[in-house]
Amino acid sequence: MKISVGYAFLPKQMSLRTAAVMDHFGVGFETGRHEIAEKLELPIQEGDVVCFTGESGSGKSSLMRAVAGELPGVVNIDALDLGEAILVEALGQSFEEAARLLSMCGLGEAHLMLRRPTELSDGQRYRFRLALALAQQPLWIMADEFTATLxxxxxxxxxxxxxxxxxxxxxxxLLATTHExxxxxxxxxxHVRCALDGPPEVTRYERKKKASALATTCGSVVGPSPTGRISLGGITAVTASG
Known part of the structure; x- marks a missing residue:
């Protein structure tokens, strides 16, 4: 896949101040365009986990959206309607499947499963959006500002x-985040690392089976325990030494 993304930044209506900015920075009408990527080769394959990173304003979200426009069956979690149903009833799955998805997204506590979306915090609503997207079993899931509220x-x-x-x-x-x-x-x-002053850097990795420093299981425990488990809002995290 080859992607080109850019945008014009000149104002539609000129003024003395905008003209002064252009003169100060040597910007002409023929150069008033910022290129995020030009014919960027992205070796994307079905089932890939693609992460776009970079500073704010580097174009990672714009590039990700351009890529999403070239792929079939993309569900954007930010475009999902959260509805008004209680969380455990909103996924359209069996109880076991709904509980598994909610737990995987950090909403596995009883007091969270029985809430409505309007009763959740911003971070909890983000995780619920992710659970809703997973429940649809799409070909691709897109999430901008991934985990920014967590x-x-x-x-x-x-x-x-x-x-x-x-x-x-x-x-x-497809994920975009400033948090590497x-x-x-x-x-x-x-991994597509976007920059403010240069073309994106693309790195492809072989699929790994190596375990993370944090192994996880669905469900939760109440507070720390001698086993090293800690409750993280519906996810039980087990440290590598635990």
């Missing part, structure tokens, strides 16, 4: 669970 420990656990689900079901994942700390748990097959 604390970093929970973000890594959700990343690990999502990647594990993707490998088991051959679901393709999730890469070790996400284990992407394709």
């Amino acid at each position: 604390d970093r420990t929970l973000a890594k656990v959700v990343a690990f669970n999502l990647a594990r689900h993707a490998r088991k079901t051959a679901t393709g994942i 700390d999730v890469l070790v748990d996400l284990q992407p097959t394709l």
Whole structure:
């Protein structure tokens, strides 16, 4: 797949101040365009976990959306209607399947499963969107600002669970994030690092079976225990030493 993404940044209506900016930076009408990627070769395959990273404003989200436009069966979690149903009833699955998906996304506690979307925090609603997308069993799932509303420990656990689900079901994942700390748990097959002042850097990895530093199971426990397990809002995380 070859992708070209860019945008014009000149104002539609000129003023003395906008003209001064153009003069100060040497910007002409023929150069008033920012290229994020030009004929960028992306070796994307079915079932890939593709992670776009970079600073804010580097174009990672724009590039990801352009890629999504070239792929079939993409579900954008930000476009999903959360509805008003209680979480455990909203997924359209059996109880066991609904509980598994909610737990995988950090919503496995009883007091969370029995809430409605309007009763959730921003981070919990984000995780519920992810569960809704997984329940649809799409070919591809797209998530912008992945885990931005989550604390970093929970973000890594959700990343690990999502990647594990993707490998088991051959679901393709498109993610954009400024947080590269999730890469070790996400284990992407394709990493696209965007830059403010240059072309994106593309790295493809062989599919790995190596376990993460955080192994996870569905369900939860109440507080820390001698086994090393800690409750993370519906996910039980087991540290490598636990």
